[in-house]
Amino acid sequence: MLMMRYGKEHISWRRGIVILSVVIGLFTFGGEKTNAALLDGLMDWVEEPLAERIAKKGQRLTTGNFYTPERPDSHGPLGVMQDHTHNEGEFMMSFRYMRMNMDENRTGTMTQSLDSVLKQYQIAPEDMHMNMYMFSAMYGFNKTVTLMAMIPYAEKSMNHGTRMGGQFQTESGGFGDIKLSTLWRLWAIEAPSIGTHRFHLNIGVSLPTGDLQPSDGTPMGVSVLPYPMRLGSGTVDFLPGLTYTGQTSDYSWGLQALGTHRIGTNKYGYSLGNNYHVTGWSAYRWSNWISTSVRFNYGWWDDYSGRDNSLNPMMVPTADPLRRGGQRLDIMGGVNFLFPEWMGIENRIAVEGGVPIYQDLAGPQLETDYIVWAGFQFVK
Amino acid sequence: MKGKVCCLGLVCALAVLGSVSVAGAYDVREVEGGGTISGRVSFEGTVPPSKQFQVKKDQEVCGTERSVHEVSVSDGWLKGAVVVLEGVTSGKQFVSAHSRGEEPGEGVFHYGEGTHLSLEILTKGCNFGPFTGVLAADEPVRFLNHDRVKHILHTVSSKDDKGLILRTVHNREIRPDTVVEETFTAGVLKMSHVVGVHCNRHDFMQSWLYVVTSPYYAISDREGGFTIDQVPPGQYELIAWHPALGLKRQTVTVSQGDRAEVTFAFSGK
Numbered sequence: 001m002l003m004m005r006y007g008k009e010h011i012s013w014r015r016g017i018v019i020l021s022v023v024i025g026l027f028t029f030g031g032e033k034t035n036a037a038l039l040d041g042l043m044d045w046v047e048e049p050l051a052e053r054i055a056k057k058g059q060r061l062t063t064g065n066f067y068t069p070e071r072p073d074s075h076g077p078l079g080v081m082q083d084h085t086h087n088e089g090e091f092m093m094s095f096r097y098m099r100m101n102m103d104e105n106r107t108g109t110m111t112q113s114l115d116s117v118l119k120q121y122q123i124a125p126e127d128m129h130m131n132m133y134m135f136s137a138m139y140g141f142n143k144t145v146t147l148m149a150m151i152p153y154a155e156k157s158m159n160h161g162t163r164m165g166g167q168f169q170t171e172s173g174g175f176g177d178i179k180l181s182t183l184w185r186l187w188a189i190e191a192p193s194i195g196t197h198r199f200h201l202n203i204g205v206s207l208p209t210g211d212l213q214p215s216d217g218t219p220m221g222v223s224v225l226p227y228p229m230r231l232g233s234g235t236v237d238f239l240p241g242l243t244y245t246g247q248t249s250d251y252s253w254g255l256q257a258l259g260t261h262r263i264g265t266n267k268y269g270y271s272l273g274n275n276y277h278v279t280g281w282s283a284y285r286w287s288n289w290i291s292t293s294v295r296f297n298y299g300w301w302d303d304y305s306g307r308d309n310s311l312n313p314m315m316v317p318t319a320d321p322l323r324r325g326g327q328r329l330d331i332m333g334g335v336n337f338l339f340p341e342w343m344g345i346e347n348r349i350a351v352e353g354g355v356p357i358y359q360d361l362a363g364p365q366l367e368t369d370y371i372v373w374a375g376f377q378f379v380k
Numbered sequence: 381m382k383g384k385v386c387c388l389g390l391v392c393a394l395a396v397l398g399s400v401s402v403a404g405a406y407d408v409r410e411v412e413g414g415g416t417i418s419g420r421v422s423f424e425g426t427v428p429p430s431k432q433f434q435v436k437k438d439q440e441v442c443g444t445e446r447s448v449h450e451v452s453v454s455d456g457w458l459k460g461a462v463v464v465l466e467g468v469t470s471g472k473q474f475v476s477a478h479s480r481g482e483e484p485g486e487g488v489f490h491y492g493e494g495t496h497l498s499l500e501i502l503t504k505g506c507n508f509g510p511f512t513g514v515l516a517a518d519e520p521v522r523f524l525n526h527d528r529v530k531h532i533l534h535t536v537s538s539k540d541d542k543g544l545i546l547r548t549v550h551n552r553e554i555r556p557d558t559v560v561e562e563t564f565t566a567g568v569l570k571m572s573h574v575v576g577v578h579c580n581r582h583d584f585m586q587s588w589l590y591v592v593t594s595p596y597y598a599i600s601d602r603e604g605g606f607t608i609d610q611v612p613p614g615q616y617e618l619i620a621w622h623p624a625l626g627l628k629r630q631t632v633t634v635s636q637g638d639r640a641e642v643t644f645a646f647s648g649k
Contacts, residue, residue, distance in 0.1 A: 036551055041570075051544040063539070064548030067532055067580040070437075087532070088552045143551060188548070 022203075036143040037064040038201075039187040047189065054191045061191050066198060070338065070346055073252040073283040073291035076245070077334035078350040078373040080279055080295070082148055082202050083243055083254055085183045086140035086379075096134040096375035100368065103127040105317075107363030117364045118163045123316040125366050126167070128158040128228065132176075134375075138183075146183040148204070152176040156229050160316070162219065170225055172214035177206045177232040181239060195248035202241030202258060208234045212268060213310075224310050226318035227272075228366075234266025252291075253282040265306050273302030273325055283336070293334040295354070300327035303362060317364045326361035328368060330354045346379040406594050407470035408495045414472070414610040415634035417465065419641055421604040421620055423458040425648030427451055428624065433584035435506075438529040442506035446584040449482060450511060450624040451648070457604025458622065458646055460512040465596035465608055465632075466617040472610040474498070474595040481507040481587075489513045489587075497592065500524060501577065503531060503554070508577050508587045512623060514597055515575050515589035520561040525554040532580035535562070537572040543623075546576060564591070574623065588623035620644035 040063060051061040066085050068074040076083035078096060086092060105112040105124065117124035136150035155173040162168070181204025190196035210232020214225045241258035257278045262271040281295035304321035307313065313320035332354030339347040353372040361367065430449040435442045452459040476493040480486070485507025492498025497516035501508050504526040515521060525531055531554045536546035549569075550562045564575060569591060579585035590597075598606035600620075611634045621627045625646045632640050 036548055040547060047539075047545055055544045060544055060546055062536060062546045062548065065534060065536075065551060065580070066548075067534060067551055069580070090553060 036066060037185045037187050038144060039199075040064050043187055050189070050194075054193060057193050059191045059193055061189060063187070063189050064185075065190055065196070066185050066188050066200075070341070071285055071291070072289060072336040072338040072348070073285050073293065074247070075336065075348060075350070075377065076254050076256075077281050077283070077293040077295050077332065077336070078352040078375050079297070079332060079334070079354075079371070080254070080256060080281065081136070081150070082181060082183055082204075082241065082258070083245060083256060085146040085185050085200050086138055088140045088143050090140040090379060092138040092377060092379045094134075094136050094138075094375060094377035096132075096136070096373060098130075098132040098134070099372045100130045100132070101127070101370050102129075102366035103369045104367055105364040106359060106361045106367035107365075109358070109360050111367065112364050114161050117317065118161065120364070121314070121316050122163045123160050124364065125228075125316070125318055126159040126161050128156065128366050131155040141182075144185050146185075148179075148181040148183060150179040150181075152179075154210075154231055156231075158229060158318075160218075166219060168217075168219055170216040170218060170229060172211070172216065172225055172229045172231060174211045174214070174231050176210040177237070178209045179206045179239065180204055183243075195246055195251075197244070197246045199242070199244050202239065202243060202256075204239035204241075206233065206237035206239055206260065208232050208236060208266065210234075212266060224308075226311055226316060227304065227308075227321070227324060228318050233262060233272045234268060235262045235264055235271050237262050250285045251282065252285070253280075255280045268308040268310070270304050270306035270308050270321055273304055275299060275301035281332075283334075289338050289340075291336045293332075293336065293352070295330075295332040295334065295352070297330040297332060297354075298327070301325055323362050323365060326359065326363075326365060328356050328360075329358040330356050330368075330371065332371070334373075348377045348379075350375060350377070406468075406495075408473045409470050411471050411610045411612055413636040414612055415637060416607060416609045416639045417611055417618065417632055417634060417642055418605070418607040418639060419463075419643050421458045421461040421463070421600040421606065421644045421646065422456055423451070423453045423604075423625075423646050423648065424456065427453045427648060431584075435582070435584070437581050438506065438527075441527050441529045442582055442584075443484060446484075446506070448511070448584055448586055451622070452482075452511070454602055454604075457600075457602070458625075459600055459602050459604065460510065461600040461604070461606075461620050461622045461625075461644065461646070462512055462514060462590040463598045463600065463606045463608065463618065463620045463644070464514075464590060464592055465594070465611065466619060468594040468596045468612070468616070471612050472595055479510050479513060479599065481505075481509045482511070485509075487587075497595070501587075502526060503585075506531075506579075506582050506585055508579070508585055510599075511587055512599060513587060513589045514592045514599070515564060516593065517564050517566040517569055517591055520563045522559055522561050523554055524559045525556055528556045529581075530555050531582065531585065533560070533562070534578045534580045535564070536576040536578070537564070537569050538574040538576075539572065543574065547572075549575070551580075574621075576623075590621050618642060620646075622646060 184201040186199040188198040238261040243256040245254040277299040279297040283293035285291040303325040311319035334352030430447040486505040487507035487509040488502040489509040490500040500522040535550040539545035
């Protein structure tokens with residue numbers, strides 16, 4: 001009965017309760033019952049045979065140590081977020097700038113000319129540039145949980161061509177969806193001969209604070225801008241993930257899977273597609289202050305469900321909710337710099353950039369040309 | 381509704397589990413006609429060389445080179461062995477004591493008096509204190525950092541009898557001139573009797589503590605000697621433990637007003 005009365009909204013509320021219960025349960029479990037790592041005591045079947053093997057080399061296996069030594073690669077490449085946890089009471093502020101350029105249309109894995117898109121639509125996107133400024137903070141809440149908050153500010157511009165041969169540009173800008181996340185220390189093992197291996201869980205939510213109805217001048221007058229120019233999802237999104245990192249004396253590496261699961265539908269009658277990212281990286285420490293990294297990032301994202309009735313999907317492909325899905329594999333290179341501690345503050349600067357090596361889009365959609373990250377972090 | 385009740389139940393159950401303590405309490409009472417256990421701890425064989433460390437951080441405070449003497453032997457007598465009388469649930473009160481780390485370290489273990497061990501670890505000169513000491517479960521340990529550099533406290537408990545697996549208990553920063561309190565709960569220590577206190581920034585900062593439940597313990601001195609007094613008459617298990625050499629055990633009988641002489645012998649490779 002309730003389901004019939006409240007429909008999808010009721011389902012999203014129920015999901016919210018389940019998520020909250022899981023988070024509260026984990027908080028309780030994490031804070032009281034165990035050592036720092038949630039899986040401590042549950043991994044004997046791995047630890048005991050491993051410890052026996054390591055003992056033959058005269059070493060001991062240490063579990064649950066999440067301390068990150070001050071070295072340039074102790075944080076992942078800049079484009080990877082939530083890659084490390086913090087000790088209780090430790091605080092980190094960071095600023096990241098991301099530039100993403102998209103040029104030309106693509107359907108599937110093939111580039112599509114503007115003319116061919118304009119045979120299907122009256123208007124077609126030509127290119128898009130996005131600058132995103134991300135301010136984030138992390139705080140070691142207790143020995144198990146690290147809290148993270150991130151506020152993005154985005155500037156987007158898109159050039160369009162029309163079937164009549166005209167061109168126009170639209171722009172949008174403003175704060176996006178605020179992300180709140182918790183990082184849960186799961187398991188860590190280390191010994192001199194095997195290096196360190198750490199796992200943590202990422203559980204977060206994205207709050208619908210971004211503008212869903214940005215508008216700008218078009219040949220048809222001031223119009224609400226289509227989906228890619230919008231600054232938020234309009235829904236509360238669930239952000240689950242799992243992160244693994246490893247380290248030896250000069251090498252480090254990591255693997256992270258993060259997802260965005262949309263809960264319900266926004267007030268304009270649609271929801272963005274769920275998306276999933278798997279990224280793996282490896283870094284080499286050249287000295288105490290510089291490391292370089294290479295990273296592969298694979299992401300796939302679904303089409304939207306529902307639609308905003310103020311947009312005409314026959315007019316321009318960016319207004320079509322069924323032309324939003326896709327998948328992409330990027331290769332990225334990065335450099336991390338660690339500066340000498342100053343007044344007890346650890347300072348870092350990092351840059352990373354890369355290009356897609358594979359794109360398969362439910363197009364026509366604009367294809368990505370390159371992505372660049374730059375930013376700094378300080379830890380107190 | 382049923383699902384919500386289940387979730388709430390799960391959360392409550394976890395909260396209750398988390399707060400359960402399994403430690404037994406020690407009662408302080410007057411001991412009449414108590415006996416004394418005294419003895420010496422010997423060492424035979426080759427003394428392992430001290431471990432040398434190049435200091436990488438905070439050399440202005442910690443120096444450039446440090447060493448850790450895990451096994452300290454003088455004329456065949458072992459210093460720093462922890463001798464513990466097991467199974468005593470009531471008796472004398474805890475006695476105040478200081479124990480200082482080896483040069484150039486200036487760290488001190490301070491034990492309080494009364495009904496609790498009240499351990500304070502006064503870190504100084506990049507040194508927590510001596511290589512061995514004792515600790516009581518379920519009571520706060522105060523860590524004071526008297527250095528002008530920060531230390532990253534990393535405490536571990538031995539997960540198995542062989543000491544092959546060390547579980548992290550605490551992992552936190554101690555800023556200069558600050559105090560943090562950490563409790564080693566019996567629930568977290570489980571069956572472990574050994575706790576390691578390390579600094580993640582300075583790998584030469586190492587101390588090992590044996591978990592005691594009563595004041596009936598002693599730490600062997602430079603001549604390997606130890607004394608445990610005011611012991612209620614009875615038969616006990618007496619253990620001698622050293623983090624690098626392991627654990628020895630023997631049964632000892634204490635008669636009213638008498639002195640029981642005991643020796644422990646450890647050997648190197």
